[in-house]
Amino acid sequence: MPALPDILFFVFAFLTLLCGVLVVANPFSRNPVTSAMFLVLTIISMAGLFVLLHAFFLAAVQILVYAGAVMVLFLFVIMLLDLKEEERRKVKKFGLIAGLVSVGAIATIFLKVLVTTQPGAGLPVPTLEGQPANLGHLLFTQYLLPFEVVSVLLLVAMIGVILLTKKDFK
Amino acid sequence: MHVGLEHYLAVSALLFCLGLLGVIARRNLLVIYMSLELMLNAANLALVSFSRFNNNLNGQVLVFFIITVAAAEVSVGLALIVALYRKRQTAHVEDLTRMKL
Numbered sequence: 001m002p003a004l005p006d007i008l009f010f011v012f013a014f015l016t017l018l019c020g021v022l023v024v025a026n027p028f029s030r031n032p033v034t035s036a037m038f039l040v041l042t043i044i045s046m047a048g049l050f051v052l053l054h055a056f057f058l059a060a061v062q063i064l065v066y067a068g069a070v071m072v073l074f075l076f077v078i079m080l081l082d083l084k085e086e087e088r089r090k091v092k093k094f095g096l097i098a099g100l101v102s103v104g105a106i107a108t109i110f111l112k113v114l115v116t117t118q119p120g121a122g123l124p125v126p127t128l129e130g131q132p133a134n135l136g137h138l139l140f141t142q143y144l145l146p147f148e149v150v151s152v153l154l155l156v157a158m159i160g161v162i163l164l165t166k167k168d169f170k
Numbered sequence: 171m172h173v174g175l176e177h178y179l180a181v182s183a184l185l186f187c188l189g190l191l192g193v194i195a196r197r198n199l200l201v202i203y204m205s206l207e208l209m210l211n212a213a214n215l216a217l218v219s220f221s222r223f224n225n226n227l228n229g230q231v232l233v234f235f236i237i238t239v240a241a242a243e244v245s246v247g248l249a250l251i252v253a254l255y256r257k258r259q260t261a262h263v264e265d266l267t268r269m270k271l
Contacts, residue, residue: 099195
């Protein structure tokens with residue numbers, strides 16, 4: 001009888017990969033809105049994986065920032081652009097086959113490396129807890145400068161977006 | 171079967187490959203952008219699992235920064251797509267082959 005976290009891992013991993021497939025290649029719909037919705041589901045099940053890895057703060061941030069803010073932005077832009085013509089276009093066979101072959105090769109390399117090197121063998125029992133207090137302590141001591149730089153980056157992004165979306169953008 | 175680091179890394183690798191497939195095979199700018207997000211998320215998963223199994227919190231701090239930068243990147247990228255759509259009335263990469271606006 002496997003332990004509960006192991007069962008949950010397989011559930012969340014299956015959900016993540018299934019929804020990931022449906023983002024990229026949905027056989028029923030090629031509407032970007034469907035892709036965006038499945039991306040939300042992928043992100044939420046990935047937050048479940050984060051919880052299983054005891055990264056509680058990151059799981060919360062993942063749902064708040066990705067599934068909340070970023071995906072709302074995506075949906076907003078999709079609605080704004082009115083992308084009906086995507087459905088009418090044919091899929092290019094050549095691009096699809098070339099993509100499948102190259103990506104299959106890369107996936108084989110990844111998995112082969114994982115099987116042969118066994119990176120998890122001989123590691124101690126994990127005891128790390130990703131609570132906000134632990135993470136916050138590190139963020140405000142060792143990573144204080146990057147933290148401040150990131151805030152400047154967000155400001156720059158905000159100004160850039162306002163400039164780019166102005167009506168009389170040259 | 172005990173779930174270890176390899177299992178998480180396998181999920182992360184497969185997710186990354188899915189994102190790559192989306193970038194190569196799909197022709198809609200917005201779907202390509204979502205596939206990029208998928209690849210970023212796969213990298214995040216690998217970092218968090220390495221962080222957990224090596225008992226080192228630095229990986230999670232890096233993921234925190236990646237999420238922040240990805241949010242900024244998404245906003246700028248979507249603004250570029252909107253600006254491009256205003257000029258060319260399309261979000262399809264095969265119609266956007268000229269360097270000149």
